[in-house]
Amino acid sequence: MIKFYDIYRQDKHLHNVFIKELKKHFKKNDFILGDSVKKFENNFSKYTKSKFSVGCANGTDALYLAIKSLDLPENSEVIVPAMTWISTVLAIINNNLKPVLVDVDKKNSLILINEIKRKINSKTKVILPVNLYGSVVDIKEIKKLIDRKKIFIIEDSAQAHGGKDNYGNSIGKYSDMSCYSFYPGKNLGCYGDGGIITTNNKKFYQKLIKLRNLGAKKKHIHTEIGVNSRLDTVQATLLNLKLNSLDKLNLKRRNIANFYRMKIKNNKIILMEHSKNSVYHQFVILVRNRAKLIRHLKKNLIQYGIHYPLSINKLNCFVDLFKNQKFKNAEYIAKSCLSLPIDPNLARNDLKKICDVLNDY
């Protein structure tokens, strides 16, 4: 069986170091917002070239907290792509704000910047693009639309650790905040749940460190209505060790993507495009008859993923919210997308086999 993603294989050379480092924490009784969290926040800021980072419990909370820190009036509108993971939209709804969906580009699944323009009105307070599949949205272009209006930009970068924009800048340079998930299968994943928000704005930073910790910067001094959403020390310890390998693993992903582009030659299969400095979290193809291709892959013992089988407007819990709205490209991608393995340590032979099986389809 060719696995979709093998975290054990990827990290096993680190297991002994993990255990050694964790034992130090066990000895210190250091579990909540401890030294490791501070160290990881500093390291992640350095890595993303941002001034501040705030660890939290998961990527969904990172988005929730980032939006919450803006203190927006109820029912303010947040513009968000119609093709993303549900969390992007839940974070808006759970802040009592209104998600306004925009279709995505059929070629790369990124929010259509021209369409954003049509949806901006006086209630628009946030634009929330998603750096999907590892591609990075052109925030500079989105900023041009905002002009002098007071609209914030929050990036959902849960799938794009280490990504750079088309001009070579690290994610977050032009947005107000950028939110990451460390769900195990991400480009940088932990051993459970974890998330982080990066920002260059001290005001947001100071608010976020309170919001994630029950509204308190200092114990018993609760100045905000916060939540309990802390990145725990155990996860931060492991993330500190894993961060060093991220660039190397992202490069391997890029090489695999190049290999797929060179070797997959089948006019029944469309390869989705990526932004110039994508970190290839997923390698997504589009096919007309997905069920048939799935049978073919299963027969050849190749695992696959689907990101995602339904556009946001078609999810059961949202059908009333987005009634009568259509998002042609997002719905088309949902029906025809299939993600190929892009595990950085995929063996050459396995990679060749995947291409042969696809060309044979």
Ligand SMILES: Cc1ncc(COP(=O)(O)O)c(C=O)c1O
């Ligand atoms: C685009 C996107 N946004 C948000 C999230 C939410 O992250 P988490 O699962 O850590 O809550 C994910 C992860 O699944 C994601 O892929």
